[in-house]
Amino acid sequence: MGLGFAVGVFGVLILAHAAYSTIQYRGLLKIMEEEFSGPPMNVVIELLLGFAVCMWAALTVPGNFLSIHPYADENRIVSLPANLDFMIFNHRGKAFPLDLDLKLKH
Amino acid sequence: MVSKTEQSQLDRLENQVDNGGGGDWEYLCLVRKLKVRRSDKVLKYGLAILNDPKKRSSLGQDEWTLYEQVAIAAMDCQSIDAAKDCIKVLQKKFSESKRVGRLEAMLLEAKGSWAEAEKAYSSLLEDNPLDQVVHKRRVAMAKAQGNISGAIEWLNKYLEIFMADNDAWRELAEIYVSLQMYKQAAFCYEELILSQPTVPLYHLAYADVLYTLGGLENLQMAKKYYASTIDLTGGKNTRALFGICLCTSAIGHLAKGRNKEEKDSPELQSLAVTALEKDYKQRAPEKLSLLTTALKSMKIS
Incomplete structure (x- = not known):
């Protein structure tokens, strides 16, 4: 969690730096009176790196993926709950009372 | 609904608790969450926690939930005394509670005094006519007395009001199956499939x-x-x-005698x-x- 979060912050910083570099580059172009055709190579690499790092962090920090398949072990229902609202007490267990000394002692 | 992972978790915890490996409270919580019927074990381990003042006080507010759980388990195991003691403690704490009133009526049921239990349930229903659990208890009481047709009648009346209650539909289906009224049971299962496909x-x-x-x-x-x-x-x-x-x-x-065109x-x-x-x-x-x-x-x- 801590590591993933730090990596995510680092990725956002890289993206911010890429944006800052682009703005500076455009300013430089304006001074040199050239046309803007695209960001320089190092900014593109920075963008791709920041994107990858952010994506990794976004996929790891919130938690693990859960299966959506109905037959996955977490989703596959193997038994229904006992219908406790309709439970009745005079069942055959009545014939075999527990021989333990069970009492509330206070 | 008990999924495969929850089932194996329950089995593992049950094994651990049976062998004295601790985790009693976690086990009781899981039993409550999954709504499985393990009354003997709940009674044994729940009472052990309740009789230990240190463990009991560490539960905080959950203590009262445990009292309720143990009381019901005790009724299921016919340990009327233990159930009575638990209910008495709850009564002292929540003297006006409907939930405790329900437990007292269930105790009457467990003792077999049907008329008194019926009276208790009707007075509870007078206060709150839409109390689902009390309606269901009346159905269960009819069933416990062997009055299956009465139980069906109550349940049908109940389902007219609370149509979204899947547990009740399932109960009705199971009763119909036990009476071999399969057409009616099929209807109930259709209803269940419709609501939980x-x-x-x-x-x-x-x-x-x-x-x-x-x-x-x-x-x-x-x-x-x-x-x-x-x-x-x-x-x-x-x-x-x-x-x-x-x-x-x-x-x-x-299809032996007929034409075999629909061999799907x-x-x-x-x-x-x-x-x-x-x-x-x-x-x-x-x-x-x-x-x-x-x-x-x-x-x-």
């Missing part, structure tokens, strides 16, 4: 009922519902696989047979010969 066990139960009803049309429907169970469980439900085989065999018998999906049963054989080979190799003879007697493999 992703629960494979309802599909399975519906298919069972249709298969029991018999007749070509019902058998074909049953086969479809067994197939949908397999679809939802990924083929890990042995009963559904057997169901496919039995349906195929029964349809074959019925002959590969379905061979796939089911293959899955069954693989499953048996993996989990019970010594029973494989039994399976092959059984399948041979159905004349499908």
